[in-house]
Amino acid sequence: MKTNNPRKIAILGGTGKEGKGLAFRWALAGHTIIIGSRSPEKAAIAADEIIKLTGEEISISGTDNISAAKDADVIVLTVPFSFHKEMLESIKNYVQGKVFIDVTVPIVPPKVTRVQMPPEGSAAQQALSILGENVKIAAAFQNISYENLLSGNNVDCDVLVTGTDKETRTEVIRLVKDTGLFGLDAGPIENSVCIEGMTSILIGINKQFNVQASGIRITGIPRE
Amino acid sequence: MKTNNPRKIAILGGTGKEGKGLAFRWALAGHTIIIGSRSPEKAAIAADEIIKLTGEEISISGTDNISAAKDADVIVLTVPFSFHKEMLESIKNYVQGKVFIDVTVPIVPPKVTRVQMPPEGSAAQQALSILGENVKIAAAFQNISYENLLSGNNVDCDVLVTGTDKETRTEVIRLVKDTGLFGLDAGPIENSVCIEGMTSILIGINKQFNVQASGIRITGIPRE
Structure with a gap:
């Protein structure tokens, strides 16, 4: 379904599978992608x-x-955690006043199934500390299997959206819907630690069950 | 279904709805409950x-x-977070060498939908720091709606089990199965932060959707 609110979305680190998956879905929904x-x-x-x-x-x-x-009014960051800080510093001046969506998960090899957060508490809080209070920061899409996103297959995973303010979360939930996924408001940016860390837990579950794309679904709620 | 490995399970703070829900299910499965x-x-x-x-x-x-x-060989702690530390200190000497399951979620009013962890990183890590390395510590059942557990209704929520070692997690996953729920190995005790914090996120989702018992389900895995 085409969006009735097309945005200009920059996907930084967008040549990786995460970025390409999001670009594919949003482009099809009618957004302009850089x-x-x-x-x-x-x-x-x-x-x-x-x-x-x-x-x-x-x-x-x-x-x-x-x-x-x-050039964009929505900026999405999909880089490996080792480049996270450096990227944030390099774009800081160009995202002020804009919507910024952090997809980063602090996976720290070799213990990729162990939750390991930066001193700020999470990748999203690190983004907040670097970008500052004038950026509308959200964190989302951390638990998604990007192969399925890019293939156009059904992705059986909800997107828990945290963010610095409710308006930003609501806007990002709309953008989640444009990818064909179901987004939920998971509260303030401090809550992102749970969702980023869930990725490490899901990597462990993938290994145990020998599957590629375990995910999470919120139960007990009405759905459209 | 009756267990073929009946255990003597103490449920501390067991007069609350959480404790009674677990006692109900485990007693029916053939365990001895204190x-x-x-x-x-x-x-x-x-x-x-x-x-x-x-x-x-x-x-x-x-x-x-x-x-x-x-008196028990499995000890389960279901107290409000404000009593957590004190309870751990008072039972420390009686749980050494035993299995200890922490159900505690660090909900800190008034902001119950905001993830707020103790300095140790999570309630489970606080338990580890107080009880010490000789206790087989797991954390589980944090996201469950206890009303449904006690009523015998179906509970549409998986149980993510973290723990100090794989053997303990495996044992606790068996105990989860005895409650009629589906348990998964969510990795080391450090990962508990995500699952404890998920409760705050689910409280927020309950409010948004005006429901009582949202939960989480792991998708993309084979189930029995």
């Missing part, structure tokens, strides 16, 4: 891949991370 | 209530918390 990468060439290649995958007329392009952040 | 309370009289009354509720011959009694802990 893939950001350290390498503008790789970003352009990823954009072309997604155009081919959709087989529809979509609005997507690729450039460097800074240019992508400058 | 309800512990500050007031041995209240513990005995709770035990009688459960006998009436089950309508079966079950093994259950009530006494003070210390006597319950001394």
